[in-house]
Amino acid sequence: MRLTSSAITIAVLGLGFTAIAQQQGPAEGQPPSTAPSAPSSNQPQVDESALRYFASQGDTRRVNAEIARLRALYPNWTPPSDLSQLSAGAVAADPIIERLWNLYKEDRVAEVRAAIAERQSSDPNWKPPDELVTALDTVEARRRLVNASDSGQWRTVLTVATENPNLLTCMNVDVLWRVAEAFAKTGQPDRTRDVYTYLLTNCANPGERLATLQKALALLPDNQVADLLQFERKTGDEPDNFDSIRGELARRRVERAANDETMTASAEDLATVDRLIRSSDEPGPVLVLAWYNYHHGNPARALELFKTALDRNGGGKAAEGYAMSLRALERLVEAEAFAYDWRDRAPANMKIYLDVATALLAQDPPPRLEARIVSRIVPVVASQRFPDGAQAIGWYSYNTGQYQRAREWFRQALKWRADDEPSAYGLALSAQQLNDRANFNAIVAQWRDRSERIADLAAGATPRASRQRVSQGQLLQPADREPQVSVRSVSVRTEAPRAFVERSTVEAEPRLRRGGHRTCVMTRNSKGLAPDTALTLGWCLMEADRPMEAVDAFDQAIRRGSARTREEAAYGKSLAYLRKNLTAEAAVAAAQTPQTGGRRIELSASILGQRALAAYRDGRYVEAILALSERARIVPxxxxxxxxxxxxxxxxxxxxxxxxxxxxxxxxxxxxxxxxxxxxxxxxxxxxxx
Amino acid sequence: MRNFARRGSTLLPWLLAGLLAAAPAATPSWGLAVQPLNVVGTLPSAEWEAYRSRFVEDNGRVVDNANGNISHSEGQGYGLLLALAANDRVTFEKIWTFIFTELLIRDDGLVAWKWDPAARPRVTDSNNATDGDILIAYALAKAATAWKEPRYAAAAQKLARAIGKNTFGRIGGSVFLLPGAEGFNEGERPDGPVVNLSYWVFEAFPVLAGLAPEYKWNSVWREGVGLLQQATSGRIRLPADWISIQRRMQTKPADGFPPEFGYNSLRIPLYLLRAGMTDLEWLRALRQRWSAGNEGVAVVNVVTGNIRERLTDQGYTILSAALACALDGTPVPEGLKTFQPQLYYPSTLYLMTKSWLGEKHPQCV
CATH class of the missing domain: 1.25.40 (Serine Threonine Protein Phosphatase 5, Tetratricopeptide repeat)
Structure with missing residues (x-):
């Protein structure tokens, strides 16, 4: 067994003193310099009686422990070269000493203390050997430190460590770990790192060294753990192998990136996690990689991985991801069927089921669904009181010509979420279809100030009415028949709204691009959509004059899409903000992704024009002129x-x-x-x- | 100490409730009221040996054999005091070593109260029990003097300071003793502060005040007397073990505890006697209640006056005998003179009483 140098004692002690001084003020701590310097400054007579005693007993373990302890205390001391010379004859003559060491050897500390007290009460001048006293103090200190640490009494741990520096050696790696933990638990992670550093610098046992890094993983920030890897010993009799620590750090990095779309994991880390997956049957690393793929635009790969995680008993989390991946791949029928089976596993599983079911129903044009699917969605939506689901059932009913049912579900959705404008709009449309003037008027009265499109409905614009009449022919169609043209296309505005400036270009672009596609998927939440789908939805919503919803859709496309998609989405987002006269936001959106020349000029001109108008309206005439002049530099x-x-x-x-x-x-x-x-x-x- | 199960059986009929009105509030200073005890050498070695061999392990652990063989700070404290009374320095040192290594681990310097050999970690509740802290600090202080051991003196002083710092609560203008550093004070429970009058080991207060004079031991001591008078002023004239002092002039049994004069409170008269505070009128009322012709020592509901359990172990009945001796000079009955230890708690009370009788009233035994 390799012995520790005294350096660690001294170094950790120094840390300890500093830390304790921080906690208790300078009065109670000893000055840091005394303990380390004391042994070397005046060479004390080293008491080898315990060593001799253990040697005479043939107790090699304790001989080694004693040598280590003495070395820690007296750096310049060298143990006797030939232990066999330590014959029994050298043992101290006093028989009580032998008895005391025997008790000590059996770990009966209380009895040693008691026997000393007994002897002293009969012979007040008698003194136990210093070495025995030190040994007892050390054993007691270790017990107190361990007990305090087991009970989370961290300041006691640090106090005991400071008062008993000879505990802090490689002989007591467990004590060092506990001291390191106490530093961490008292908000001194740098000291924790220092203890680990000294341990890795000085202590030789490879198992303990690896365990030290495992402790560090639990207590230190990852970058500090990574710093500790430099102490890996690659040569020697017992080289270290810290690969498992590297693997865990890589797994954590990928895990962090998995939950943050803006972070990318390195290829090396991804490969490491891949190796972890192949070298174990655990679902953990599979899930990490699956989520990473899911959130980084690769739902197909995510789906495979979630499947693997499911096969490894990954449970509800894996099922959630699997359903979300199906959804992202727009395999909504499968997603609904799968998520249905898992819905009661955990709240997150219920949530994804409701999302998937809602998305399934809200597709536009409405999908051909088996009656049993719709009828199993309905009770879940009802029992979960899920307004988005109610709204989706409303649209599904509406789009399949079941207006009474639609009216009920829109009303239900509003009951669960009073400010749900799309449901109010749906309710108004349904009431109109049913010629239900009372309900129509009620909803219009309630919403006309909050919803332009409901106000427009009340105004009864003719092109709209004519299209609505087209769909009345399907009024009585059952839900499971193939639906016809969506009635919801009525919401498309033929007239550009408030875009005061450059209206023609702003409006023309999406129409040119999207041609005849006029209907929008009725999901409230565009998260989880594939980028191109999100982009299409965004343009569709622009056409339907729902610019704020369009912003969400464009955002989704910006997050996930290719460079080209991002550019177009940023453009769309700028136009959406311009539509709402949100000039500043439009400018930010335009800057989000570089635009090609023509578009950049168009957007800038629009933004500056609106800025000038806004400044003029607010009476900031100088600014209005400045904006106009800036604009005049790029367009007439x-x-x-x-x-x-x-x-x-x-x-x-x-x-x-x-x-x-x-x-x-x-x-x-x-x-x-x-x-x-x-x-x-x-x-x-x-x-x-x- | 906490609410441990204490065993006993029934004996005497219930006859009458409290008789006397509340005594006028006495406000003695302890120079007058607490008479110091010697403690050392007041316990016959045979009786101590019977106790030690049954309840104290070689590693210094005092075992509560009626509660799953756990140990607690209270038991360790009693163990120290009794070892001192028997002048048994060896056992004292063992018991202290156990306290020091196993229980004296709290960051605030108080003693963790509960240690269970069957649990890991063995300290199963690291809160303290203030009576345990007081008993330990007091025993260490007495032993330091008796045996001239500076280690004990230093430990006693540290612990006394920790008690003063962490267990003295304040409400209004008064300072009182919290049963534990956590969980009993105002704001820590709806009916807080909650106190336990049997945690006032009155005889210890002047000694600990000498060790940690920066804390208000005298005020806390006086508050204990005042709260006792307040809590015994009702019809039944018995305090509940656990008392809410949210309204100090209208104390009431604490929520979540039985409204009983129970195993805890039995110690109040013992502590009063040991401190020489025999002038309290309440002790006379209790003497009458406990006398052979009346209900005897019992666990009593302090609201209804109903007896839940009559206590016949000699460790409980000797309390009544001690009261009779102190107030009327009545000798202890022959049947109580021989120690027959069975359970930790009554055996402890027995020796605590015997030790005091031996020092102050040898004629009664």
Missing amino acids: EQTDLMLIRGWSYYRLGRYDDAEKIFRAVQRTGSSKEAGVGLNAVMEARYPTRQ
């Missing part, structure tokens, strides 16, 4: 914006500039608006003219 200024510029100059009292602009507008043929401006300038210049 159109008439309406020239008027804004003119009025801005006017408000600022720059009448000459205003007049110049108004006259220019006049020349383009918009004489009426220009005339108003010119008159105003005249009035301002010659106020007394009556």
Whole structure:
């Protein structure tokens, strides 16, 4: 057995002193310098009586332990070279000493203490050998330290360690571990690392060294554990093998990246986890890699891995991932069937079932579903009081011409979530279909201020009504027949809303791109959609004038999509914000992904135009002019914006500039608006003219 | 100590409830009220030997054989005091070693109260029990003087400071003794603070005050007397073991504990006698209740006055005999003079009483 150097005692002690001093103030701790320096400064007489005694008993284990202990205490001491010279004759003459050492050897510490007390009460001048006292103190200290550590009394652990530095040796690796843990539990992780560092620097047992790193994994941040790997001994009689620690660190890195789409795991780490998967039957590493693939745009690979995890009894977590992967792959029928069987396993499994079932029902056009599937979804949605599910059943019913049923489910959804605008809209549509004026009027009265499209319904725009009539023919179609054209396409707006500037380009783009595709999948949550699907949904929602929902869809496409998809999605997102007059957000979105030249100019022009308008509305005329000038550098200024510029100059009292602009507008043929401006300038210049 | 099961059987009929009105609140200073005890050499070695061989293991563990052979800080404290009374330094050292290595592990310097040989870790509840802390600190202090052992003196002082720092609660203007550092104070339970009057080991207070004079031992001691008078002023005239002092002038049995004058509270008269605080009127009322012609020593519901259990072990009946001796000079009956240890708790009470009788009233035994 290799013996420890005293360095660790001294070094850890120093740490201990510092730490204790931090806790208790300087008064109670000894000065750090005394203990380490004491043994070397004056060479004390080393008491070898215990060593001799153990040797005479042939107790090799204790001889070695005693040598280690003495070395820790007296760095310059060297043990007797020939242990056989330590004959029984050298044992101390006093018979009580032998009895005491025997008791000590049997770990009967209380009885040793008692016997010393007894002897001292009859002979007050008698003193036990210093070595015995030290040995007893050490054993007691170790017991107290272990007991305190077992009971989570960390400050006691540190106090005992500080008062008993000779405990802190490689002979007592368990004590060192406990001290390290106490540092961690008292908020001193750097000291924990220091203890491990000294242990790895000084202690030789490879099993203990590996166990030290395993302890570190539980107590230290990963980067500090990784730092400790440098102490791996690759040569010598008993080389270390810390590969399992490296594997765990890699697994953790992949696990972190698995839950964070913005983080990418290195190929090396992924390969390590792959090896872990192949070298064990555990589901743990499989799940890590599965989630990583799921959240990094590879649901097909995720599906395979979740399947493996299921085969390894990965349980509810694996089932959740499996269902989510099916969903991401838009294999909704399979996803529903699978998730149904797992729904009661855990709340997360129920949640994914409801999500999948909702997505399944809300497809547009509505899927051809077996009656038994719909009828098993319904009671689950009902018992879970899941508003999105109720809404989805509503749309499914509506789109398959079952308006009464649709009306009921939309109403139910609103009961569970009062501010659910899509359900209110669905309810209004259903009521309209059923010619239910009372309910229609009630819902319109309640929602017209909050929902433009409901207000529009009430206004009764004609193109909409005509399309609705088309679908009335399917009024009585049962749910499991193939549905016809979705009625929900009525929500597509034929008229661009508030985009004041560049309306034509903003609106034209999606239509050009998406051609005849007019209907949108009715999922509330676009998370989990494949990027291209999300992008399509985004454009569809733009067409349906639901820009805020479109933002979500575009976001999903930005998160997962290829560079091309991301660019288009960022473009769509900017347009969506512009539609809502959210100029600043639009600018941010436009900057999110680099755009090609034409689009960049288009977006910038739109954004600057809206910014100018907003500034003008708020009376910030200088800013309005600045935005307009910036815009004019990239595209020619159109008439309406020239008027804004003119009025801005006017408000600022720059009448000459205003007049110049108004006259220019006049020349383009918009004489009426220009005339108003010119008159105003005249009035301002010659106020007394009556 | 906590609520351990204490065993006993029934004997006498219930006759009458409390007789007397509350005594006027005495506010003695302890110079006047607590008479110091010698303790050392007051216990015959045969009786101690009977106890030691039955309840104290070689490693210094005092075993509560009625409670799954667990140990607790209270038992270790009694063990120290009785070893001191028997002048048995060897056993004292063993018991202390057990306390030091196994129980004196709390960060705040108090003693973990419960140790179970069948559990891992063996300390199954690291909270303290303040009576255990007081008994241990007191015994160490007395032993340090008797045997001139500075290790004991240092340990006693550390523990006394920890008691003063962590177990003295405050409510209104008064300072009281918390049964444990955690879980009993105001805000820690709905009816908190909750106290246990049998945790006031009155004789220890002047000694511990000498070790840790920076804490208000005198006030806590006085509060114990005041709360005892308050809690014994009702119709039944017995305090419950666990008392809520949320309203100090209207104490009531604490929630979640039986509203009983039980095994805990039996020790209150013993501690009063040992401290020489015999002037309390309540002791006379108790003497009457406990007398042979009346109900005797019993566990009594302090609300209804109903007896739940009559206690006939000599460890309990000797309490009544000691009261009769102290107040009226009545000798201890012959049948109580021979020690027959069976269970840890009554045997402990027996020797604690015997030791005191031996020192203060040898004529009664």
